[in-house]
Amino acid sequence: MKDNQYALKNAMLYTALITVILLAPLYVYTVYMKQIHGIQNELMLKQHAARVISAMEEYDENRESYFEYPRFKRIVSGLYDLHFKPVFTLIDFPMEHFAAGYHIDESRSAYLIIPLPRERYFGAEYLIVGNHLTYAPVYERVATILIAIVVLVFFLSLLVLQRFALPFKRVNQKLDNFIKDTVHEINTPLSIININIDLYNRKHPQSKYLQRIKAASKTLSNIYNDMEYLIKNKQIVFEYEEIDVSAFVRERILYFNEVAAMKGITIASEIDEGVFLHFNQTQLQRIIDNNISNAIKYSHENSIVEVALKRYDHRCELTFKDYGLGIENTEKIFERYYREETGKGGFGIGLNIVKAIMEETGITLEVSSVPQQGSTFTYVFPPHLCQNPAI
Numbered sequence: 001m002k003d004n005q006y007a008l009k010n011a012m013l014y015t016a017l018i019t020v021i022l023l024a025p026l027y028v029y030t031v032y033m034k035q036i037h038g039i040q041n042e043l044m045l046k047q048h049a050a051r052v053i054s055a056m057e058e059y060d061e062n063r064e065s066y067f068e069y070p071r072f073k074r075i076v077s078g079l080y081d082l083h084f085k086p087v088f089t090l091i092d093f094p095m096e097h098f099a100a101g102y103h104i105d106e107s108r109s110a111y112l113i114i115p116l117p118r119e120r121y122f123g124a125e126y127l128i129v130g131n132h133l134t135y136a137p138v139y140e141r142v143a144t145i146l147i148a149i150v151v152l153v154f155f156l157s158l159l160v161l162q163r164f165a166l167p168f169k170r171v172n173q174k175l176d177n178f179i180k181d182t183v184h185e186i187n188t189p190l191s192i193i194n195i196n197i198d199l200y201n202r203k204h205p206q207s208k209y210l211q212r213i214k215a216a217s218k219t220l221s222n223i224y225n226d227m228e229y230l231i232k233n234k235q236i237v238f239e240y241e242e243i244d245v246s247a248f249v250r251e252r253i254l255y256f257n258e259v260a261a262m263k264g265i266t267i268a269s270e271i272d273e274g275v276f277l278h279f280n281q282t283q284l285q286r287i288i289d290n291n292i293s294n295a296i297k298y299s300h301e302n303s304i305v306e307v308a309l310k311r312y313d314h315r316c317e318l319t320f321k322d323y324g325l326g327i328e329n330t331e332k333i334f335e336r337y338y339r340e341e342t343g344k345g346g347f348g349i350g351l352n353i354v355k356a357i358m359e360e361t362g363i364t365l366e367v368s369s370v371p372q373q374g375s376t377f378t379y380v381f382p383p384h385l386c387q388n389p390a391i
Contacts, residue, residue: 011158018153019146026142033138038110041133042102045112048075049129053114067122075131079116079124082165087124095128108133186224193217215259222293226349229286233356238280245275245284245316250308252288256296264302264341267292271309275316283357289352291320291377298375299324316381326371361385 052070059067069088070077070278078089084098095111097103104110111130113289197214201207253267260267295305299322306321332338336352358365362382368374 007158010161011154014157015150015154015305019150022146026146027147030138030142034135037135037138038104038133041110041131042112045075045102045110045129045131048072048077049112049114052077052120052127052129053116054093057208075129077127077129079122080126080128081123082125084126087122089128091128091130093130093132095130100126104133140357149377154281186220190217190221190224194221206209211258212262215262218255219260219293222289222350225289226286226353229282229353230349233353238283240278240280243277243281243284245277245279245309245318246271246273248284249288249307249318252285252292253307256289256292260296260305263296263299265296265299265305266303267296267305267307269307269309271307272311275309275311275386277316278380279361279381279385283361286350287354287357287379288318288364290354294350295320295322295324298322298326311386313385314383316386318379318381319376321374321376323374326373327367327369327375328371330367330369351368 027229051072055070056067061067069090071090075089076092078091079087080089081087092113093107093109095103095109096105098113100113100115102110102112109130111128114127114129116127117122121127163289194214194217197210197217200210208333249271250269253269255275257267292305299305302325306319308317308321310317310319327333334351334355337348339348357363358379362385364380364382366378366380367375
């Protein structure tokens with residue numbers, strides 16, 4: 001899907017670029033075609049003028065009581081004296097020029113002035129034939145050519161890009177399969193490590209070395225959960241259920257206590273009782289785990305991470321606050337693979353996952369951060385997600 005979107009996006013970009021490049025020659029072509037159209041219109045007016053003159057030549061006042069002046073569809077004409085006063089005229093538009101020849105006024109009135117033999121045709125000195133000149137056929141032709149070129153270039157670009165990207169698609173598919181297999185294989189040893197450490201601690205005094213191992217394995221587990229979510233989130237539908245968020249947040253804090261203890265960090269919590277959400281547990285865990293994990297990762301040693309869950313009349317707020325490095329660019333942290341502190345580890349995918357969940361569920365986020373002082377992330381759950389029996 002993303003490969004197709006990439007090809008479609010770039011095909012549109014190339015088409016737009018080629019269209020812009022073609023605007024100059026198309027403009028020249030349009031000017032040229034307008035000149036041709038004007039010449040064709042002049043020839044048409046001359047043909048109609050010849051028909052009027054022919055009709056007047058054939059008129060015999062001895063045999064005919066009156067002269068029936070020729071009338072044409074979309075073409076008007078008239079007879080004028082030496083001072084261009086009408087002898088007889090069907091022309092209903094003003095004329096700006098009064099010299100023999102073909103003229104086009106600013107109002108696009110086109111007319112042909114033809115001198116006549118003196119005193120030969122009803123006392124008229126000039127025959128004027130005209131019409132309203134429209135360039136619509138020219139513009140239609142240019143638009144047709146432009147649309148045809150755009151469509152042709154777009155589909156050719158799309159075809160070439162898809163063909164060009166095919167080897168990369170195959171490589172990416174193999175890489176995706178490799179990552180899926182790797183992620184699957186990581187889960188089993190991580191689970192064995194955690195289970196065996198718990199079993200050992202039940203029979204023997206706790207060892208700080210084993211606690212470090214367990215904290216590290218939990219950090220790896222959080223990365224594993226992020227990668228698993230990235231792989232599966234487009235393949236499965238996340239079912240919503242009623243979740244006791246108060247208990248769930250406490251459970252996740254307890255899970256990360258050992259990780260925080262490795263840096264001498266205390267996780268302080270202020271949690272309202274009886275807060276329920278209509279939400280998916282996996283997605284909620286990704287939000288909580290990534291925020292607590294980041295707060296610990298970027299906090300100074302021997303500091304505090306604060307987690308608060310508050311319930312209001314029409315919303316619920318979940319806040320994570322640390323007293324650590326802070327964030328220089330709060331906008332870029334949600335981009336996939338972006339990390340401000342590359343030495344802190346991780347892949348830069350956690351907050352990108354959180355952003356995708358927020359966009360899907362309607363959660364809003366307020367971020368405030370001061371470099372070297374800390375950051376605060378406040379997630380606001382909308383009313384349709386908050387299910388609070390106590391209200």
